[in-house]
Amino acid sequence: MRKTNYHMHTRRCMHASGRDEEYVISAIKNGYEEIGFSDHSPWKYDSDFVANMRMPLSKFDDYYASVSSLKEKYKDRISIKIGLECEYFPKYIDWLKQFLIDKKLDYIIFGNHYFKTDEERVYFGTACEEEAWLIAYVDEAIAGMKTNLYSYLCHPDLFMRGRRVFDEVAKRESIRLCQAAKELHIPLEYNLAGAAYNDIMHTMQYPHIDFWKTAAEVGNTAIIGVDAHEPAALETDSYREEGIALLSGLGMKITDTLPLKDFTSYE
Secondary structure (H helix, E strand, O other): OOOEEOOEOOHHHOOOOOOHHHHHHHHHHOOOOEEEEEEEOOOOOOOOOOOOOOOOHHHHHHHHHHHHHHHHHOOOOOEEEEEEEEOOOHHHHHHHHHHHHHHOOOEEEEOOOEOOOHHHOOEHHHHOOOHHHHHHHHHHHHHHHOOOOOOOEOOOOOOHHHHOOOOHHHHHHHHHHHHHHHHOOOOEEEEHHHHHHHHHHOOOOOOOHHHHHHHHHHOOEEEEEOOEOOHHHHOOOHHHHHHHHHHHHOOOEEEOOOOOOOHHHOO
């Protein structure tokens, strides 16, 4: 299996560290064949809302220019793609589609963090302790996947950050999410930043073993995502190796290839 990673942030999102080039150097040092930058997407809000955990729209051109420069500089040593981690915000999805076409991005990945828009301030990572919000999380994940814009679903078990107990409701909704992803041929990300958090904090949020057992039962395809917020995250393989061993032990198919989408075919 090739060593690839398509989930990687930059300082522009205001909660990551390190220069863009340091991420590339770390990836090369640790034997990655292909990487993709996927910083938290900017949005053009209708309101005066200012997000504090994503790249401002004013920083995008610098982001694109920087990654494009690195792509050219290191083309003989590593393949680099330019993407974003985006939510599914229905009121802004047409704007996003046109933005992706105009800016000629290679890909986006789906981080289902907020309900409808972060202007509403409902974060699924904590809200899903309540059944109604877990149902909403899965509803929004399915609606987003159906747009055919996203290459894969990031940390699909994000809801376990707030729910903690993988009960019958969590199982039911996980099956619903996994079945939709399988039908739509969208890989599910095994998130290494979450694995590191679980290890350090001696907890089980995401990735959650019971979710991945469910995904294996449904027959989903997994993809490994470092979710790097610092260059050093690309220099360690322990969580990657543990994740591959776990998924392989469950009998899951693991892809190392990013399925690219045609943004002009948005439905």
